[in-house]
Amino acid sequence: xxxxxxxxxxxxxxxxxxxxxxxxxxxxxxxxxxxxxxxxxxxxxxxxxxxxxxxxxxxxxxxxxxxxxxxxxxxxxxxxxxxxxxxxxxxxxxxxxxxxxxxxxxxxxxxxxxxxxxxxxxxxxxxxxxxxxxxxxxxxxxxxxxxxxxxxxxxxxxxxxxxxxxxxxxxxxxxxxxxxxxxxxxxxxxxxxxxxxxxxxxxxxxxxxxxxxxxxxxxxxxxxxxxxxxxxxxxxxxxxxxxxxxxxxxxxxxxxxxxxxxxxxxxxxxxxxxxxxxxxxxxxxxxxxxxxxxxxxxxxxxxxxxxxxxxxxxxxxxxxxxxxxxxxxxxxxxxxxxxxxxxxxxxxxxxxxxxxxxxxxxxxxxxxxxxxxxxxxxxxxxxxxxxxxxxxxxxxxxxxxxxxxxxxxxxxxxxxxxxxxxxxxxxxxxxxxxxxxxxxxxxxxxxxxxxxxxxxxxxxxxxxxxxxxxxxxxxxxxxxxxxxxxx
Numbered sequence: 391x392x393x394x395x396x397x398x399x400x401x402x403x404x405x406x407x408x409x410x411x412x413x414x415x416x417x418x419x420x421x422x423x424x425x426x427x428x429x430x431x432x433x434x435x436x437x438x439x440x441x442x443x444x445x446x447x448x449x450x451x452x453x454x455x456x457x458x459x460x461x462x463x464x465x466x467x468x469x470x471x472x473x474x475x476x477x478x479x480x481x482x483x484x485x486x487x488x489x490x491x492x493x494x495x496x497x498x499x500x501x502x503x504x505x506x507x508x509x510x511x512x513x514x515x516x517x518x519x520x521x522x523x524x525x526x527x528x529x530x531x532x533x534x535x536x537x538x539x540x541x542x543x544x545x546x547x548x549x550x551x552x553x554x555x556x557x558x559x560x561x562x563x564x565x566x567x568x569x570x571x572x573x574x575x576x577x578x579x580x581x582x583x584x585x586x587x588x589x590x591x592x593x594x595x596x597x598x599x600x601x602x603x604x605x606x607x608x609x610x611x612x613x614x615x616x617x618x619x620x621x622x623x624x625x626x627x628x629x630x631x632x633x634x635x636x637x638x639x640x641x642x643x644x645x646x647x648x649x650x651x652x653x654x655x656x657x658x659x660x661x662x663x664x665x666x667x668x669x670x671x672x673x674x675x676x677x678x679x680x681x682x683x684x685x686x687x688x689x690x691x692x693x694x695x696x697x698x699x700x701x702x703x704x705x706x707x708x709x710x711x712x713x714x715x716x717x718x719x720x721x722x723x724x725x726x727x728x729x730x731x732x733x734x735x736x737x738x739x740x741x742x743x744x745x746x747x748x749x750x751x752x753x754x755x756x757x758x759x760x761x762x763x764x765x766x767x768x769x770x771x772x773x774x775x776x777x778x779x780x781x782x783x784x785x786x787x788x789x790x791x792x793x794x795x796x797x798x799x800x801x802x803x804x805x806x807x808x809x810x811x812x813x814x815x816x817x818x819x820x821x822x823x824x825x826x827x828x829x830x831x832x833x834x835x836x837x838x839x840x841x842x843x844x845x846x847x848x849x850x851x852x853x854x855x856x857x858x859x860x861x862x863x864x865x866x867x868x869x870x871x872x873x874x875x876x877x
Contacts (some may be wrong), residue, residue, distance in 0.1 A: 458486070465490055469644065474537060476499050483510075495528035497533035505539055540638065547695065549573060559742060560728050561801040562692040567598045574630055575699050577605050578641070579686055580622040589613070591686075597734045602797040602812050604689045604734045608783040615676050618649040621669065623688065625699025642702035644690075647672055658816045659790040664781065666790055666814075668709050673721040673814050675781055684783040686736060689795040691812035705858040725808065726801040727762050727864065731815075733779045739859070741772070745803075748871075756868055760800070765824045765847065765863035774848065777817055792817040794836060798844060800864065808874055809842055809866060817848065826860050833857070842866035 418447040469477060469491055477500070481491035549572070553563040553730050563569075578593045589610075597604040624641040647670045649655075658666035664675045675684045694710045702708035724745030732737040741762075748758040761769045779790045793816040820834040828849045835846040847861035 421551075432578055434544075445468055458676040460786075462490060466493060466496070470496055471500070474504075478534075478538075487689075492531055492534060494528055494530065494533050497537055498528075501533050505630065553696065556805065558805075560692075561726065561805050561807065562601045566692045566695065567603070569696060570603070570699075573696070574628040575696065576626055576628050577644070577688075577690075577699070578624045578626055579607050580624065581618055582620045582622070583613065583617050594685075597731055597732075597736065599730055599797060600740075601728065601730060601799055602689050602691050602795075603695070604687060604732070604795060604843050606685065606687045608781075615649070615667075615674070615681045615683060620646060620648050620650075621645045621672065621674075621686075623672070624704070625702070627700060640700070641704045642699055643705060643707045644698050645670065645672075645707065649674070656816070658793045658814060661777070661788045661790050663786060664783075664787050664790070666779065666793065668814050671735070671813050673779075675783070678815045685781055687781075689797060689812040689814065691797060691810045693799070693800075693807050693810040700771055725760055726805065727760060728799045728801070729762075729770040729862070730797040731774070731777065731794050732797070735776055735780050738777055738794055739774045741864075750868075751865065756864050758868055758871060759863055759865045761863045765826055765861040768827065771826075771849075771858050771860050773854070774859050777857065792833070796835070796844070798837075798864075799862075802874065809864075809870075811837065811842075811844070812838070813837060820847065824861055828858060828860070 407435060445828045465487075468478070472480065474497075477491050477496065478637045481488045492782050549569045552565045552569055555564045556562065557564040565844050568810040577593050579593075581589045581591070583589075591610050594606050594608045596606070601734060623644045623646075625644055626639050626641050628639065649669055656668040658668050658673065660666065660678065660746070663678060667674045667676065672686065672688045674686050676682060677684050694708075697710060698708045702709075721829045724747060726744035726745055728743065730740045732740075743762040746760045746762060748760060751757045751759045763772075763852055765771075777792055779795075781790070793814065794813045796811065796813055798809070798811040800845050802808045815835045815837055817833045817835050820832045822832050824832060824847050826849060828851060830850045830852060833848045833850065835844075837844040845861070845863055847867075848859055850857055
């Protein structure tokens with residue numbers, strides 16, 4: 391507070407001095423104008439009107455921004471009193487302020503101050519930072535980038551070490567939920583309207599599974615669906631409750647989805663109050679009748695989730711590096727398939743199948759298939775409880791039948807992720823094409839994207855009020871297998 395008070399007094403003094411200078415200059419200009427007019431009247435009575443206009447407009451030349459008239463050295467001295475957030479924001483004023491506010495000398499001092507909070511380092515004063523040849527010897531923006539990374543937690547190698555410990559059941563990092571909570575990582579939805587305006591919504595609650603997290607947004611004033619142009623999902627690192635300071639929050643883009651009806655979207659289901667629409671991996675619930683948004687939810691797979699939530703930028707997502715092995719013989723590899731059906735409240739089904747071996751399918755053997763549950767082997771069939779998707783918004787509750795979230799992880803022989811899927815799925819009625827001994831209506835869940843396909847077949851057992859899973863297999867291209875193992 392004392393620093394801000396001193397800064398305001400300093401700026402007030404500068405302005406008073408500039409006001410006095412301006413008044414003096416204006417008086418001198420007016421006196422000079424009168425003298426020139428008298429001399430001109432005596433010596434040249436035929437003076438043109440144009441020359442009068444030049445002198446009459448000269449006082450207006452003093453009407454300019456005070457700070458623009460200051461030398462760069464004084465502006466740098468003023469900027470050295472700002473914190474990182476203010477310095478970052480002031481760089482957007484104009485080109486001159488952008489160049490001055492990105493000075494390595496300023497950011498090197500802030501970086502040294504940030505480091506001192508975590509471990510001992512020699513103290514660097516403002517004056518030393520301004521004259522530091524070491525600071526200016528770095529490329530432009532170097533220390534700013536280092537500080538923002540430090541503030542965003544990029545240098546926190548502890549969570550990277552913790553993520554090396556794998557859950558033997560899922561193949562995902564065992565401490566993902568703990569790391570997400572410790573780093574205060576949350577997710578925001580940004581809705582972009584057709585007129586370019588944006589609205590940001592903070593998450594309402596989350597539901598963690600052993601290999602994914604379902605994020606739910608229901609609070610806020612939601613717009614009509616037809617007014618939207620796109621939707622963006624960002625990961626952010628929030629400031630802990632009660633923590634001092636006001637550091638800028640880094641936003642990492644995870645996905646951007648168009649919400650126009652002209653793009654591909656899927657109708658998932660409905661109940662008496664809402665309809666569920668799927669845009670990519672995102673579910674949007676709209677009120678029946680007026681098509682105003684009631685809630686939004688998405689299921690996020692744990693694979694590289696922390697990196698995606700931290701290491702991207704506001705406009706570009708983080709792209710994970712491929713971890714490939716050199717092994718051309720892919721047919722004999724034993725794969726592991728871990729699949730979870732769940733909703734934002736509870737787990738519906740969780741199964742792990744290992745080892746699974748590939749078989750070639752397709753006319754030319756261009757696809758490989760993993761059979762986890764074979765409809766001809768009744769010993770592999772398993773009961774599944776009610777499949778539904780509950781929701782809650784504006785004090786109302788509902789339940790949409792025969793749709794849920796699916797989290798699927800396929801691991802290779804070395805227990806490394808081969809294919810990871812988190813997506814809403816719906817159950818549709820299917821003609822009885824699978825010949826099993828159970829009597830009842832058959833349903834399928836079918837998921838397909840550019841990397842592969844998953845098919846699950848269920849039989850509804852009326853007497854038990856349960857579904858029975860009688861078939862489960864995944865299909866992916868041989869090209870994907872070669873890319874994974876050959877690089």
